[in-house]
Amino acid sequence: MESPYKGKTGMRRLINAFGYSVEGIKAAYLNEDAFRQEVWMAVILIPLALYLGHDAVGKALMIASVLLVIVVELLNSAIEATVDRISLENHQLAKRAKDIGSAAVLLALVNLAVCWGLLIFA
Incomplete structure (x- = not known):
């Protein structure tokens, strides 16, 4: 059975999609310890990246x-x-x-460490 919301188009579809995304982020934050930890890591690391990055590409x-x-x-x-x-x-x-799925998260964390290491210490 297909979702009754699949037929929505235009602005209504975009508004619905945004709402679903916000609900997903809320659900993950409320129910997933690892997600909460990574959000707080991002709260610290993103401003740090803006400070430590040497140029726009490095910061990005x-x-x-x-x-x-x-x-x-x-x-x-x-x-x-x-x-x-x-x-x-x-x-x-x-x-x-x-x-x-867990391995994918681990590889994303390794990627983060490698990128930051290369951009800060290279």
């Missing part, structure tokens, strides 16, 4: 690497919620899906 890369962690965490949280909605029983495929 530092900020983008922080935002990438948040985006990947949101996707990981969505995967985990979907898997849990389907079943709470231990299953090899459920574990694999959650582990792969």
